[in-house]
Amino acid sequence: MTTLQGGQSEPPPAEPHKARRMAESFGADAQRYDQARPGYPDALVTRIVAGSPGSDVLDVGCGTGIAARQFQAAGCTVLGIEPDARMADFARSRGLPVEVATFETWQSAGRTFDTVVAAQSWHWVDPATGPEKAARVLRPGGRLAIFGHVYEPPAEVAEPFAAAFRRVVPDSPLHGQPARRPLDLYQAAYTKFADQIRETGQFEEPEQWRFDWERPYTRDQWLELLPTTGGLTQLRPGQRAEVLHAVGDAIDSLGGRFTMNYTTLAATAVRVGAPS
Numbered sequence: 001m002t003t004l005q006g007g008q009s010e011p012p013p014a015e016p017h018k019a020r021r022m023a024e025s026f027g028a029d030a031q032r033y034d035q036a037r038p039g040y041p042d043a044l045v046t047r048i049v050a051g052s053p054g055s056d057v058l059d060v061g062c063g064t065g066i067a068a069r070q071f072q073a074a075g076c077t078v079l080g081i082e083p084d085a086r087m088a089d090f091a092r093s094r095g096l097p098v099e100v101a102t103f104e105t106w107q108s109a110g111r112t113f114d115t116v117v118a119a120q121s122w123h124w125v126d127p128a129t130g131p132e133k134a135a136r137v138l139r140p141g142g143r144l145a146i147f148g149h150v151y152e153p154p155a156e157v158a159e160p161f162a163a164a165f166r167r168v169v170p171d172s173p174l175h176g177q178p179a180r181r182p183l184d185l186y187q188a189a190y191t192k193f194a195d196q197i198r199e200t201g202q203f204e205e206p207e208q209w210r211f212d213w214e215r216p217y218t219r220d221q222w223l224e225l226l227p228t229t230g231g232l233t234q235l236r237p238g239q240r241a242e243v244l245h246a247v248g249d250a251i252d253s254l255g256g257r258f259t260m261n262y263t264t265l266a267a268t269a270v271r272v273g274a275p276s
Contacts, residue, residue: 012048028233030090034064036225041211041264042118044147048268053141054114058059059104060110060134061121065091072096081106102128112139120148123189127196135202138271144203146193147266150186151229154258155179157222157250164246165231169237186265193267203269211264219251224256 048071048254049055054078057066062080064087071078072095080098082088088098093268099106103125116134118125162179187208192218194206217225223244226232251258 004236015272026146028086029227030064030086032224033087033228034090034094035065036221036228037064037066038149038215038262040149041213042070044209044211044264044266045074046116048115048143048145049074049076049210051268051270052115052143054245056081056113057117058113058137059096060116060118061124062091062098063087063119063121065094065096065098067117067119068096069094071115076115079111103133108235111124112137114139114142116142118146120248122148122193124134124145128259129198131200132202135200135271140268140271140273141159142271143268144271145266145268146190147209147264147268150183150263150265152180153222153260154182157247157258160244160246160250161226164243168235169244182264188262190267192263194269197267197269200248204272206267206269209266209268212262213264214259214261216257216259217251218257219248222251222260223248258269 045067057068057071057078058074059065059078059080062078062082063084064067065080068078068080068091068247078096079089080088080096080101081101082091082098083100083102085100086099091098101106101107116138122130131144138144154159158179162177188206194208197203197206226244226247232243235243
């Protein structure tokens, strides 16, 4: 999802869409976020575009526009929605039109789209209204695609990370939790997204997709990414520096680099009938 297990200052709440302080903390350093966060598998973007009736895309929680730019490169016209004005400003500077709002409060003004995507953002959307609103703004045959990465580094990196986080945040609920969460927990979240889509009765049977890939990281590259994760965006500078120092030492012990095995998960479905 959006943060590493060791990067969370609290476990995922029962209603994450209400955790606005964390949801809107990623814009603290939008440029770093954009440079450090990985893009999405080309095969995922290609599959979404090929399974949509046209090229008009609405990107929910677009952030700095990482996913949106990939859809633009694939020939799509993309409109972003982003609640954090700092992230929206950065995305606009890279050529993405963005309207500042949460998806729940955003006004479509009668506009409809061939595709609605949410990259690393759907868990911040109210599940009671998100799928229904997506159905309303999708054209018949349009596709809703919710996707995101599993951020779980190797144990040799994750365990020192979690230990340092517990040390600097002694009251963290992470105490007693494993340093790495199993893939099954992430898959369960996407199964829940699929169930919520199904419950609207306005989509064909949802599908779940999985893409496995890997990316090498140097020490500096990983330490550039970590401050963009939810827990670390909210730490004081001294606390963040202590966590990064511990992680840097761990990566140094591995020769200064490691390979991150990513899994990108998606829940997706096609709109049936005419928008209500």
